[in-house]
Amino acid sequence: MRTLVTLEELQHQVRVARDRGDRVGLVPTRGDLHDGHAALLRTAHAQCDLVICTILRPEGGPAFHESSDERIAAGAGAHLLWRPRPGPLVPQGRLRIVPADAPDFAATATADAQQLGIIHPDVVYVGDGHFDHARLLRDVTRELFFDIEVRMVETPRDPDGLPIGSTTRQLAGSGRDAAAVIPRALDAISAAVASGERSLFRLRARTEARLAEAGTELDVEDVSTVDPRSFEPIDVFDRDVLLVVRTRVGGLPIVDSRLLPHAPTT
Numbered sequence: 001m002r003t004l005v006t007l008e009e010l011q012h013q014v015r016v017a018r019d020r021g022d023r024v025g026l027v028p029t030r031g032d033l034h035d036g037h038a039a040l041l042r043t044a045h046a047q048c049d050l051v052i053c054t055i056l057r058p059e060g061g062p063a064f065h066e067s068s069d070e071r072i073a074a075g076a077g078a079h080l081l082w083r084p085r086p087g088p089l090v091p092q093g094r095l096r097i098v099p100a101d102a103p104d105f106a107a108t109a110t111a112d113a114q115q116l117g118i119i120h121p122d123v124v125y126v127g128d129g130h131f132d133h134a135r136l137l138r139d140v141t142r143e144l145f146f147d148i149e150v151r152m153v154e155t156p157r158d159p160d161g162l163p164i165g166s167t168t169r170q171l172a173g174s175g176r177d178a179a180a181v182i183p184r185a186l187d188a189i190s191a192a193v194a195s196g197e198r199s200l201f202r203l204r205a206r207t208e209a210r211l212a213e214a215g216t217e218l219d220v221e222d223v224s225t226v227d228p229r230s231f232e233p234i235d236v237f238d239r240d241v242l243l244v245v246r247t248r249v250g251g252l253p254i255v256d257s258r259l260l261p262h263a264p265t266t
Contacts, residue, residue: 001074003081007089007118010052010082014119022049026121027078028112028137031055033069036155036164038076040125043153045077052119053078056111057086089114097140105136113140116148124148127155129163131244131257135231152228152257157183167252178217179249185210186258189243193260198237200225203260207245219248228259237262 004010017024025048027040037053044051053073066083073081089111097109116124116137124141126134134152141148155163160176161183162168171179185207197203207223227234228242241260248254 001070001078001081003070003083005083005085007084010080010118013080014050014052017050020049023123024048024050024052024119024121026115026119026124027051027053028115028124028126029053029055030057030166031069031083032065032166033072034164034166034169036127036129038072039156040127040153041073041076041078043151044123044125048123050080051078052080052082052121054115054119055081055083056089056115089118099136099139102132102136105132108133109136109140112137113144116140116144116146120146121148123151125151125153127163127165128152128257128259129155129165129168129255131231131242131255132246138231161187162254163256167254170252171249171254174217175250175252178214179247179254181211181214181218182245182247182254182256185213186243186245186256190258190260193263200235200237200241203243207243211245211247217249220245221248222246225260 004013014024025044027037027044029037041051041053055069070081096106097113098106099109124137126137134150138150140146141150155165157163160180162179168179188210189203189207192203192206204223204225208220211218211220224244225234226232226242226244228240234241240262242257243260244255244257246255
């Protein structure tokens with residue numbers, strides 16, 4: 001694996017890969033890599049000829065844990081690790097992408113668009129515990145007319161069922177116990193679907209009821225059903241469905257999802 005710092009180095013490596021006809025996969029991160037990122041990189045390595053892992057902090061701050069990040073990225077199959085110097089990619093840049101429904105994500109959306117424009121990968125990989133980021137990437141690719149696939153990958157989970165990530169690592173004690181209700185609720189909904197339940201209204205209601213078992217420590221913000229390809233809301237179970245749960249525990253956002261396969265009744 002090669003670690004790159006400058007934009008020119010990255011662009012050169014991408015041009016060489018394109019000249020060879022390589023399929024390029026991108027795993028965008030903010031650094032502090034863990035097993036969840038490694039799972040994305042392993043999937044990308046199995047599906048692409050060139051795998052690029054980026055460490056870019058939208059606010060322009062420095063990345064941390066550089067040596068462990070390099071070790072994890074290399075061990076999981078990344079070919080290039082791009083870690084630009086702290087600061088904006090475009091000094092004194094004047095343009096920002098501001099999502100209409102989430103203006104607080106402007107820095108992330110702008111950084112995502114810049115990375116996609118620089119690398120223009122064939123596929124960008126996101127863990128299924130980061131649905132909102134996956135949807136943001138999907139919006140950027142669609143509205144800027146980038147011909148790039150956004151692919152969600154199953155995130156490894158801790159023994160209590162919570163997806164491994166920088167946010168869930170901050171949970172402890174009763175807060176973690178409350179958050180652990182989320183994967184148990186998703187397991188119950190998967191079982192209901194396997195038993196023949198096809199009403200998305202009832203499935204969402206069952207999810208909310210299960211989440212309520214955690215008490216007031218788990219603040220449920222939204223339970224939704226979306227198309228796993230377009231990420232648009234759906235109310236009819238006539239295809240595979242992604243069930244998305246958005247919550248907060250002690251102020252920390254915990255987002256989890258579960259793919260519910262469509263199986264026509266006979």
